[in-house]
Amino acid sequence: MSGPGPAASPGPTATGAGSAVPGAGLTLPGAGPTVVEIESLDDPRLADYAHQTDVALKKARGTEHGLYIAESALVLERAIRAGHRPRSVLALGGSVDEALALVAGFDVPVFSGPGELLEELTGYILHRGLIASMHRPELPSPESLLAGARRIVVLENVSDPTNVGAIFRSVAAIGADAVLVTPRCSDPFYRRAIRVSMGTVLQVPWTRVGDWDATKRLLEASGFHIAALALTDDAVSLRAFAATAPERVALVLGAEGEGLTPEAIAAADTVVQIPMAHGIDSLNVAATAAVAMYALADA
Numbered sequence: 001m002s003g004p005g006p007a008a009s010p011g012p013t014a015t016g017a018g019s020a021v022p023g024a025g026l027t028l029p030g031a032g033p034t035v036v037e038i039e040s041l042d043d044p045r046l047a048d049y050a051h052q053t054d055v056a057l058k059k060a061r062g063t064e065h066g067l068y069i070a071e072s073a074l075v076l077e078r079a080i081r082a083g084h085r086p087r088s089v090l091a092l093g094g095s096v097d098e099a100l101a102l103v104a105g106f107d108v109p110v111f112s113g114p115g116e117l118l119e120e121l122t123g124y125i126l127h128r129g130l131i132a133s134m135h136r137p138e139l140p141s142p143e144s145l146l147a148g149a150r151r152i153v154v155l156e157n158v159s160d161p162t163n164v165g166a167i168f169r170s171v172a173a174i175g176a177d178a179v180l181v182t183p184r185c186s187d188p189f190y191r192r193a194i195r196v197s198m199g200t201v202l203q204v205p206w207t208r209v210g211d212w213d214a215t216k217r218l219l220e221a222s223g224f225h226i227a228a229l230a231l232t233d234d235a236v237s238l239r240a241f242a243a244t245a246p247e248r249v250a251l252v253l254g255a256e257g258e259g260l261t262p263e264a265i266a267a268a269d270t271v272v273q274i275p276m277a278h279g280i281d282s283l284n285v286a287a288t289a290a291v292a293m294y295a296l297a298d299a
Contacts, residue, residue, distance in 0.1 A: 033089070033103045035096055038113030041121050045109060048133035049090050051123045054190040058136070063087075065136040068189040072128035075199035076102050079134055082202045087133040090118060095129030103132075136189060139207040142180060146222040149177035151296055154215070154226075154252040156264050157184040158285060163256060164188055165196025166286035172200035174293040176251075179206040180215070212263040219250050228252040228268035229288055230260045231281060235273040242295040251292050256285050 058066040225246040254260035
């Protein structure tokens with residue numbers, strides 16, 4: 001994909017911060033980032049921003065594990081601190097210096113141009129000043145995440161990226177050690193999940209797991225007590241569970257509305273519920289995650 005369409009105006013020109021190859025918008029080895037002024041949208045390097053879906057970015061050609069989009073300087077900073085590599089940055093004029101500072105250690109283009117042209121390219125206004133195309137890192141093995149963990153969260157089939165992002169933000173803030181996501185769970189690197197999490201999905205260790213038979217064996221082998229949040233007749237209250245919580249706990253949360261599958265509940269050592277008042281049966285899954293993690297934080 002080469003952008004929204006051909007343009008008659010000249011292509012991008014390199015104007016800035018590194019040792020640039022004249023007129024090409026490229027940097028010499030070790031030169032750092034280069035500012036590339038966008039005059040048209042026919043540069044193939046802009047394709048990462050041209051109305052691309054998260055799924056298309058995940059399957060981007062020429063990448064080892066795909067791409068994701070970091071929106072805002074805060075998210076880009078957290079991504080780089082987590083060891084993620086930028087492929088390029090797209091910035092409004094007033095955010096170029098900030099973008100250059102953030103990617104100072106990388107030989108990448110920092111594209112810049114008028115807001116109207118960038119809006120035409122992306123399909124939306126860059127309210128946060130910049131976005132970046134980032135290489136997805138290789139996911140770690142579940143065993144490596146569990147090795148030193150005490151409190152983890154398992155997300156089963158949570159398909160709404162807003163909920164996924166909110167849960168990751170609570171995990172980061174309250175202090176769980178890792179997140180495991182099942183195959184049907186929304187990808188934490190989707191841009192809405194990243195945005196809602198304030199970039200914390202890039203800080204919190206996470207990876208995918210398989211079916212419940214394999215996941216239960218994995219958690220048991222690592223010494224985890226599996227606590228499923230669900231409304232069942234034999235569920236114990238969160239307060240009672242937290243009072244005598246085991247050393248290592250895996251909190252399992254399910255999709256909004258559907259809740260946990262029978263397989264997840266069957267795999268649990270304990271089913272836990274949060275007592276409700278005024279006839280309410282449950283909280284939103286992101287709120288449930290926050291309450292449960294807080295209750296166990298000092299247990």
